[in-house]
Amino acid sequence: MKIAVVQINIEFGQPDTNFTKVEESIKEAEVNGVDVVVFPEMWNTGYDLKQLETLADKNGERSKALFARLAKEYQVNIVGGSVATKKQNKFYNTMYIANRTGEIISEYDKAHLFKLMDEHLYMDAGQKLNTFELDGTVCGGVICYDLRFPEWIRAHVLKGAKIMFIPAEWPSTRIDHWQLLLQARAIENQCFIVAVNRVGSDPGNDFNGHSMVIAPWGELLISGQSQEGIYYTEINLQEVDKVRSTIPIFQDRRTDLYN
Numbered sequence: 001m002k003i004a005v006v007q008i009n010i011e012f013g014q015p016d017t018n019f020t021k022v023e024e025s026i027k028e029a030e031v032n033g034v035d036v037v038v039f040p041e042m043w044n045t046g047y048d049l050k051q052l053e054t055l056a057d058k059n060g061e062r063s064k065a066l067f068a069r070l071a072k073e074y075q076v077n078i079v080g081g082s083v084a085t086k087k088q089n090k091f092y093n094t095m096y097i098a099n100r101t102g103e104i105i106s107e108y109d110k111a112h113l114f115k116l117m118d119e120h121l122y123m124d125a126g127q128k129l130n131t132f133e134l135d136g137t138v139c140g141g142v143i144c145y146d147l148r149f150p151e152w153i154r155a156h157v158l159k160g161a162k163i164m165f166i167p168a169e170w171p172s173t174r175i176d177h178w179q180l181l182l183q184a185r186a187i188e189n190q191c192f193i194v195a196v197n198r199v200g201s202d203p204g205n206d207f208n209g210h211s212m213v214i215a216p217w218g219e220l221l222i223s224g225q226s227q228e229g230i231y232y233t234e235i236n237l238q239e240v241d242k243v244r245s246t247i248p249i250f251q252d253r254r255t256d257l258y259n
């Protein structure tokens, strides 16, 4: 499975500019024969939370239409990072997944809201897991701060996820946490992690990318890039079963002691 990690700068509060950039990225990834294109968190608006009333995507219609059209046209799977949405008078940080036929197969609202950036004052939290199938492989998707909750990632893996997608706007001041937590999540869950962070800055934070693709044994397939760009790698899904049979943690879990 060939993966394109789209590590872009996001223009604060400028959805039109960001929509154009995302469309161009999908076209470029398709030219390179990619199976799955992955975007960062809140790419339509950035963390412009005070302007959500005017900027948030109403019912995600614009984002869903873009993903559906491009996925079908280029026959590529899209893990749409996340976008700010407004649904029934509430705001959410929402991930959409489109498969190659242009069908929106999953919709996930970020479950853990990040108080340090006031997210909980403006947005509502999601209430459900996010698993879906891409080309026959069960995958899961969570967003940014969700990464700090190992039990949340584990819940997706216990539902069969072999790849976890994690889009983010993770500030450079804590990029060491990002790298360590991602690598730990890959090793402890014996799954692939595909994590996409933005670059650039907004009024409150600087972001230095360091998007990562990590194999189930912990090897870094993409890491350390701080420039804007699309980064490519290929993953071999058989590695998941190989690692799980070498060290059978899912057989050895003490479910009589914990869940």
Ligand SMILES: O=C(O)CCC(=O)C(=O)O
Binding pocket: 113, 114, 117, 143, 144, 145, 146, 148, 169, 170, 171, 174, 177
């Ligand atoms: O947990 C962190 O340090 C960063 C989280 C974050 O920036 C977010 O959830 O948007």
